[in-house]
Amino acid sequence: MKISELLKKIKPSFSFEFFPPKTDEDVRQLFQTAETLKALNPTYVSVTWGAGGSTHRKTIDTVCGIKKNLGIDTLAHLTCVGASQDDLTAILGELQERGVENILALRGDPPKGETQFVPAPDGFSHADQLVAHIRRSWGFCIGVACYPERHPESASPEADIDHFIGKVEAGADFAATQLFFDNRFYFEFVEKVAKRGVRIPILPGLMPITSVSQIKRFTSLCGATVPKALMAELERRQDDPAAVIQLGIEHSTRQAEELLRRGAPGIHFYTMNRSLSTEKIVRNLLGRV
Numbered sequence: 001m002k003i004s005e006l007l008k009k010i011k012p013s014f015s016f017e018f019f020p021p022k023t024d025e026d027v028r029q030l031f032q033t034a035e036t037l038k039a040l041n042p043t044y045v046s047v048t049w050g051a052g053g054s055t056h057r058k059t060i061d062t063v064c065g066i067k068k069n070l071g072i073d074t075l076a077h078l079t080c081v082g083a084s085q086d087d088l089t090a091i092l093g094e095l096q097e098r099g100v101e102n103i104l105a106l107r108g109d110p111p112k113g114e115t116q117f118v119p120a121p122d123g124f125s126h127a128d129q130l131v132a133h134i135r136r137s138w139g140f141c142i143g144v145a146c147y148p149e150r151h152p153e154s155a156s157p158e159a160d161i162d163h164f165i166g167k168v169e170a171g172a173d174f175a176a177t178q179l180f181f182d183n184r185f186y187f188e189f190v191e192k193v194a195k196r197g198v199r200i201p202i203l204p205g206l207m208p209i210t211s212v213s214q215i216k217r218f219t220s221l222c223g224a225t226v227p228k229a230l231m232a233e234l235e236r237r238q239d240d241p242a243a244v245i246q247l248g249i250e251h252s253t254r255q256a257e258e259l260l261r262r263g264a265p266g267i268h269f270y271t272m273n274r275s276l277s278t279e280k281i282v283r284n285l286l287g288r289v
Contacts, residue, residue, distance in 0.1 A: 001073050002141035003102045004173040006043050007201045013043040013266025014282055015075075015176075015203065018273050020047055020058035027062075029273060034066055036275040040282045043266065046075035046104060056091065064098045075143060076100050079108025080124040085133065087120070092138055104143040104176070105130045105167075128166040135171030144172040146193075146202065148185035151178075152223040161189075165196055174200050176268045179207040179218070181226050181251070183258050204259050207270035208277035209248030212238040249277050253284045260285070 007013055016037050021027040034045060047062045063076040076095055078088070095103070107127040110117045119125045124133065127144060134142055144167040147160055154160035164175070180186060186204045193202070209215045212234050219226055226234075230251060237243040256267045267285075269278045 001101065002173075003044050003073065003075060003143065004141045004201075006073065007174060007265055010043050011265065012260050012285075013203065014040060014285075015044045015046065015266065015268045016042055016271050016278060017046045017048065017205075017268065018062070018271060020049075020062050021273075022058070026273070030062065031065075031069075033271065033273055033275040034070055034072070036279060037271070038070055038072055040279065040286075042072060044073040044075050044102065046077060046268075049077040049079045049081075049106070049108065060091070060094060060098070063095075063100055067099060073102070074100060075102040075104050077104045077106060078130070079106045080119060080127070080130055081108035081111065081117075082120050082123075084120050084122040085124070086122070088124075088130065088133065089137075092134065092140070096138065096140070100140075102141045102143065103134060104145070105134060105172070106145055126163070126166075128163070128170040131167050131170035131172055141173050142171055144168070144175050145178065146175045146189065147178045147223070148180050148189040148204075149178070149224055152221075161192055161196065164193060165198065168193075168198050168200060172200060174203065176203040177205045178222050178224060179205050179270055180224050181230060181255070183255055183262075186259065186264070187262065201265040203266050203268040204255075204264050205268045205270060206252050206255055206281075207272070208245075208252045208281060209234065210245050210272070210274070210277055211241070212244060245277060249280050249284075252277070252281050256281060256285055 018030055021030050045066060047059050049056055049059050063074045066072055067074045105127055124130050131142055134140055146164045150157045150160040190202055233247060234244060237247060271278050
Protein backbone atom coordinates (compact mmCIF):
# COMPACT_ATOMS: atom_id res chain seq x y z
CA MET A 1 0.00 0.00 0.00
CA LYS A 2 1.14 3.56 -0.59
CA ILE A 3 2.74 5.20 2.44
CA SER A 4 0.88 8.46 1.81
CA GLU A 5 -2.39 6.58 2.33
CA LEU A 6 -1.07 4.67 5.34
CA LEU A 7 -0.03 7.91 7.05
CA LYS A 8 -3.59 9.19 6.78
CA LYS A 9 -4.92 6.11 8.60
CA ILE A 10 -2.19 5.15 11.08
CA LYS A 11 -1.48 7.60 13.88
CA PRO A 12 1.15 7.57 15.14
CA SER A 13 3.22 5.84 12.49
CA PHE A 14 6.33 3.83 13.37
CA SER A 15 8.71 2.88 10.57
CA PHE A 16 12.12 1.25 10.49
CA GLU A 17 15.11 1.69 8.19
CA PHE A 18 17.56 -1.07 7.27
CA PHE A 19 20.68 -1.15 5.13
CA PRO A 20 21.07 -3.93 2.55
CA PRO A 21 22.95 -7.07 3.67
CA LYS A 22 26.35 -7.96 2.23
CA THR A 23 26.77 -11.56 3.41
CA ASP A 24 24.54 -14.56 4.11
CA GLU A 25 24.91 -13.86 7.84
CA ASP A 26 23.86 -10.24 7.24
CA VAL A 27 20.77 -11.51 5.41
CA ARG A 28 19.89 -13.76 8.33
CA GLN A 29 20.42 -10.92 10.83
CA LEU A 30 18.32 -8.46 8.84
CA PHE A 31 15.35 -10.77 8.39
CA GLN A 32 15.54 -11.76 12.06
CA THR A 33 15.45 -8.07 12.99
CA ALA A 34 12.56 -7.42 10.59
CA GLU A 35 10.65 -10.39 11.99
CA THR A 36 11.11 -9.09 15.54
CA LEU A 37 10.02 -5.58 14.63
CA LYS A 38 7.04 -6.87 12.65
CA ALA A 39 5.37 -7.60 16.00
CA LEU A 40 5.24 -3.82 16.55
CA ASN A 41 3.03 -3.39 13.44
CA PRO A 42 5.27 -0.97 11.55
CA THR A 43 3.63 1.27 8.98
CA TYR A 44 6.50 0.43 6.63
CA VAL A 45 10.17 -0.47 6.52
CA SER A 46 12.75 1.05 4.20
CA VAL A 47 16.01 -0.24 2.76
CA THR A 48 18.87 2.09 1.81
CA TRP A 49 20.54 2.15 -1.59
CA GLY A 50 24.09 1.74 -0.30
CA ALA A 51 27.05 4.06 -0.64
CA GLY A 52 27.53 5.15 -4.22
CA GLY A 53 24.72 2.90 -5.39
CA SER A 54 26.99 -0.08 -4.73
CA THR A 55 24.33 -2.39 -3.31
CA HIS A 56 21.35 -1.63 -5.49
CA ARG A 57 20.70 -5.27 -6.40
CA LYS A 58 20.64 -6.22 -2.70
CA THR A 59 18.37 -3.25 -1.98
CA ILE A 60 15.83 -4.38 -4.56
CA ASP A 61 15.93 -8.02 -3.45
CA THR A 62 15.71 -7.10 0.24
CA VAL A 63 12.78 -4.72 -0.25
CA CYS A 64 10.91 -7.27 -2.32
CA GLY A 65 11.77 -10.13 0.06
CA ILE A 66 10.48 -8.30 3.12
CA LYS A 67 7.26 -7.39 1.34
CA LYS A 68 6.71 -10.90 -0.03
CA ASN A 69 7.86 -13.02 2.93
CA LEU A 70 6.90 -10.84 5.90
CA GLY A 71 3.93 -8.94 4.46
CA ILE A 72 5.23 -5.52 5.54
CA ASP A 73 4.81 -2.50 3.30
CA THR A 74 8.20 -1.37 2.03
CA LEU A 75 9.98 1.76 0.82
CA ALA A 76 12.87 1.39 -1.61
CA HIS A 77 15.58 4.03 -1.60
CA LEU A 78 16.71 5.16 -5.04
CA THR A 79 19.61 7.52 -5.76
CA CYS A 80 20.98 9.34 -8.78
CA VAL A 81 24.54 8.12 -8.14
CA GLY A 82 26.12 6.54 -11.20
CA ALA A 83 22.77 6.11 -12.96
CA SER A 84 21.54 7.47 -16.28
CA GLN A 85 17.87 8.21 -16.83
CA ASP A 86 17.57 4.90 -18.69
CA ASP A 87 19.16 3.07 -15.74
CA LEU A 88 16.71 4.66 -13.33
CA THR A 89 13.77 3.85 -15.61
CA ALA A 90 14.83 0.20 -15.74
CA ILE A 91 15.10 0.02 -11.94
CA LEU A 92 11.71 1.66 -11.48
CA GLY A 93 10.21 -0.80 -13.94
CA GLU A 94 11.58 -3.77 -12.02
CA LEU A 95 10.38 -2.41 -8.69
CA GLN A 96 6.91 -1.85 -10.10
CA GLU A 97 6.80 -5.35 -11.59
CA ARG A 98 7.78 -6.82 -8.24
CA GLY A 99 5.03 -5.02 -6.37
CA VAL A 100 6.90 -2.17 -4.69
CA GLU A 101 4.71 0.95 -4.44
CA ASN A 102 6.94 3.41 -2.56
CA ILE A 103 10.21 5.11 -3.49
CA LEU A 104 12.47 7.38 -1.42
CA ALA A 105 14.03 9.62 -4.09
CA LEU A 106 17.52 10.84 -3.19
CA ARG A 107 20.44 12.44 -4.94
CA GLY A 108 22.79 10.21 -2.96
CA ASP A 109 26.29 10.70 -1.61
CA PRO A 110 29.42 10.65 -3.78
CA PRO A 111 31.09 7.23 -4.08
CA LYS A 112 33.73 6.41 -1.47
CA GLY A 113 36.90 8.38 -2.02
CA GLU A 114 35.17 11.21 -3.87
CA THR A 115 34.30 14.52 -2.26
CA GLN A 116 31.91 15.99 -4.83
CA PHE A 117 28.82 14.59 -6.46
CA VAL A 118 29.19 14.20 -10.23
CA PRO A 119 26.08 13.14 -12.17
CA ALA A 120 26.30 10.21 -14.54
CA PRO A 121 26.06 10.96 -18.27
CA ASP A 122 22.38 11.73 -18.93
CA GLY A 123 21.79 11.41 -15.18
CA PHE A 124 20.34 13.79 -12.62
CA SER A 125 22.19 16.28 -10.45
CA HIS A 126 19.56 16.80 -7.76
CA ALA A 127 16.81 14.85 -6.05
CA ASP A 128 14.05 17.15 -7.30
CA GLN A 129 14.89 16.04 -10.85
CA LEU A 130 14.52 12.40 -9.84
CA VAL A 131 11.22 13.16 -8.10
CA ALA A 132 9.92 14.87 -11.24
CA HIS A 133 11.09 11.95 -13.41
CA ILE A 134 9.21 9.45 -11.24
CA ARG A 135 6.10 11.64 -11.01
CA ARG A 136 5.88 12.11 -14.79
CA SER A 137 5.73 8.45 -15.71
CA TRP A 138 5.06 6.28 -12.67
CA GLY A 139 2.42 5.76 -10.02
CA PHE A 140 4.74 5.36 -7.05
CA CYS A 141 4.25 7.13 -3.75
CA ILE A 142 7.36 9.33 -3.47
CA GLY A 143 9.20 10.16 -0.27
CA VAL A 144 12.11 12.58 0.07
CA ALA A 145 14.69 13.45 2.70
CA CYS A 146 15.04 16.69 4.64
CA TYR A 147 17.62 18.05 7.05
CA PRO A 148 16.48 19.86 10.21
CA GLU A 149 20.08 21.06 10.76
CA ARG A 150 20.62 21.55 6.98
CA HIS A 151 22.49 19.39 4.51
CA PRO A 152 26.28 19.67 4.95
CA GLU A 153 26.63 20.90 1.35
CA SER A 154 24.00 23.63 1.60
CA ALA A 155 25.24 27.21 1.60
CA SER A 156 22.76 28.23 4.31
CA PRO A 157 19.67 26.98 6.14
CA GLU A 158 17.57 29.10 3.79
CA ALA A 159 19.15 27.50 0.71
CA ASP A 160 18.54 24.07 2.20
CA ILE A 161 14.86 24.85 2.70
CA ASP A 162 14.69 26.06 -0.91
CA HIS A 163 16.06 22.69 -2.05
CA PHE A 164 13.47 20.87 0.05
CA ILE A 165 10.64 23.03 -1.31
CA GLY A 166 11.84 22.12 -4.81
CA LYS A 167 11.42 18.43 -4.05
CA VAL A 168 7.94 19.00 -2.67
CA GLU A 169 6.93 21.06 -5.70
CA ALA A 170 8.31 18.33 -7.99
CA GLY A 171 5.82 15.87 -6.54
CA ALA A 172 6.94 14.45 -3.18
CA ASP A 173 4.17 12.87 -1.09
CA PHE A 174 5.94 12.77 2.28
CA ALA A 175 9.35 13.36 3.84
CA ALA A 176 11.57 11.79 6.49
CA THR A 177 14.26 13.77 8.26
CA GLN A 178 17.92 13.06 8.76
CA LEU A 179 18.66 11.93 12.32
CA PHE A 180 18.76 14.58 15.04
CA PHE A 181 19.06 14.60 18.83
CA ASP A 182 17.50 17.95 19.74
CA ASN A 183 13.80 18.24 18.90
CA ARG A 184 14.08 22.00 18.57
CA PHE A 185 15.61 21.53 15.12
CA TYR A 186 12.62 19.48 13.91
CA PHE A 187 9.97 21.87 15.19
CA GLU A 188 11.74 24.92 13.79
CA PHE A 189 12.17 23.25 10.41
CA VAL A 190 8.51 22.18 10.21
CA GLU A 191 7.36 25.67 11.15
CA LYS A 192 9.56 27.28 8.49
CA VAL A 193 8.44 25.03 5.65
CA ALA A 194 4.79 25.28 6.70
CA LYS A 195 5.07 29.04 6.25
CA ARG A 196 6.23 28.27 2.70
CA GLY A 197 3.09 26.24 2.05
CA VAL A 198 4.38 22.70 2.68
CA ARG A 199 1.56 20.39 3.79
CA ILE A 200 3.02 16.92 3.28
CA PRO A 201 3.73 14.74 6.36
CA ILE A 202 7.28 15.13 7.70
CA LEU A 203 8.42 12.14 9.74
CA PRO A 204 11.17 12.83 12.28
CA GLY A 205 14.09 10.41 12.00
CA LEU A 206 15.64 9.09 15.22
CA MET A 207 18.70 6.88 15.65
CA PRO A 208 18.98 5.21 19.06
CA ILE A 209 22.57 5.68 20.23
CA THR A 210 24.31 2.35 20.80
CA SER A 211 27.99 3.36 20.54
CA VAL A 212 29.83 6.58 21.31
CA SER A 213 32.36 6.15 18.51
CA GLN A 214 29.65 5.23 16.03
CA ILE A 215 27.48 8.23 16.77
CA LYS A 216 30.47 10.58 16.53
CA ARG A 217 31.27 9.14 13.11
CA PHE A 218 27.68 9.35 11.86
CA THR A 219 27.13 12.92 13.02
CA SER A 220 30.40 14.05 11.45
CA LEU A 221 29.17 12.71 8.11
CA CYS A 222 25.60 14.03 8.14
CA GLY A 223 26.08 17.31 9.99
CA ALA A 224 23.83 16.47 12.95
CA THR A 225 24.85 17.66 16.42
CA VAL A 226 24.62 15.96 19.78
CA PRO A 227 23.66 18.19 22.74
CA LYS A 228 26.68 18.86 24.95
CA ALA A 229 25.05 17.43 28.08
CA LEU A 230 24.10 14.23 26.26
CA MET A 231 27.58 13.80 24.79
CA ALA A 232 29.18 14.36 28.18
CA GLU A 233 27.00 11.65 29.68
CA LEU A 234 27.75 9.29 26.80
CA GLU A 235 31.47 9.83 27.19
CA ARG A 236 31.20 9.21 30.92
CA ARG A 237 29.65 5.82 30.11
CA GLN A 238 31.68 4.94 27.02
CA ASP A 239 33.54 2.07 28.72
CA ASP A 240 30.22 0.48 29.67
CA PRO A 241 28.45 -0.51 26.41
CA ALA A 242 25.24 -1.59 28.17
CA ALA A 243 25.01 1.79 29.91
CA VAL A 244 25.49 3.62 26.59
CA ILE A 245 22.69 1.59 25.01
CA GLN A 246 20.39 2.27 27.96
CA LEU A 247 21.05 6.00 27.76
CA GLY A 248 20.35 5.89 24.02
CA ILE A 249 17.01 4.19 24.65
CA GLU A 250 16.06 6.72 27.33
CA HIS A 251 17.00 9.74 25.19
CA SER A 252 15.20 8.50 22.06
CA THR A 253 12.12 7.63 24.11
CA ARG A 254 11.98 11.17 25.53
CA GLN A 255 12.51 12.63 22.06
CA ALA A 256 9.74 10.50 20.54
CA GLU A 257 7.28 11.27 23.32
CA GLU A 258 7.68 15.02 22.83
CA LEU A 259 7.61 14.80 19.04
CA LEU A 260 4.37 12.82 19.03
CA ARG A 261 2.77 14.94 21.75
CA ARG A 262 3.46 18.06 19.71
CA GLY A 263 2.02 16.75 16.48
CA ALA A 264 4.63 14.74 14.57
CA PRO A 265 2.84 12.15 12.41
CA GLY A 266 5.09 9.33 13.59
CA ILE A 267 8.70 8.32 14.11
CA HIS A 268 11.12 6.87 11.55
CA PHE A 269 13.83 4.81 13.26
CA TYR A 270 17.32 4.26 11.86
CA THR A 271 17.82 0.74 13.20
CA MET A 272 21.30 -0.19 11.92
CA ASN A 273 19.72 -3.63 11.30
CA ARG A 274 19.39 -4.29 15.04
CA SER A 275 16.13 -4.58 16.88
CA LEU A 276 16.89 -4.32 20.61
CA SER A 277 16.96 -0.55 21.16
CA THR A 278 14.25 0.27 18.64
CA GLU A 279 11.94 -2.43 20.00
CA LYS A 280 12.36 -1.17 23.57
CA ILE A 281 11.71 2.44 22.56
CA VAL A 282 8.53 1.60 20.65
CA ARG A 283 7.28 -0.59 23.50
CA ASN A 284 7.99 2.33 25.87
CA LEU A 285 5.81 4.52 23.64
CA LEU A 286 2.92 2.10 23.16
CA GLY A 287 0.19 2.91 25.62
CA ARG A 288 1.54 6.41 26.20
CA VAL A 289 0.49 7.93 22.88
